[in-house]
Amino acid sequence: MLVYLGMNTTSHQLLKGSLSAIILKLLADTEWMYGYEICQKVKQITDGQLKITEGALYPALYKLEADGMLITKTQIVEGRTRKYYAIAQDQQGNAVDRLAQIDQFLHQLQRILTPSDLHQLPTP
Numbered sequence: 001m002l003v004y005l006g007m008n009t010t011s012h013q014l015l016k017g018s019l020s021a022i023i024l025k026l027l028a029d030t031e032w033m034y035g036y037e038i039c040q041k042v043k044q045i046t047d048g049q050l051k052i053t054e055g056a057l058y059p060a061l062y063k064l065e066a067d068g069m070l071i072t073k074t075q076i077v078e079g080r081t082r083k084y085y086a087i088a089q090d091q092q093g094n095a096v097d098r099l100a101q102i103d104q105f106l107h108q109l110q111r112i113l114t115p116s117d118l119h120q121l122p123t124p
Contacts, residue, residue: 019052019056020098021102022052023061023085024064024098024099025099026038026041027086027087027095028096028099031086032073033084034084035061035083038057038061038085039052039057061085064085068091069087069091069094070085070086070091071088072084073086
């Protein structure tokens with residue numbers, strides 16, 4: 001589950017579709033990351049206000065991998081196998097395009113939610 005502490009349960013549907021974008025953005029900025037690291041980075045960036053459970057993260061990672069967006073490598077760290085994820089080289093452009101589309105959508109949504117005087121409809 002993707003949890004935003006400022007929202008109630010019904011609002012979580014808004015966040016559900018955001019998980020792939022969060023993963024792609026973090027991997028675009030950092031390249032190789034493992035699952036727990038992604039969870040911790042989101043928590044750190046949002047000052048603990050947004051949390052990704054591993055139960056939500058790993059299915060999203062597996063889907064992005066199955067779709068060919070991500071590649072993986074494994075390393076042994078302190079005797080444990082750790083799986084790292086990165087955006088596939090041939091998908092870098094697609095990831096950038098997806099993030100740009102999401103950014104544009106968020107910009108338009110923000111214009112609707114907090115209209116400035118220029119965008120407000122005239123009062124009848």
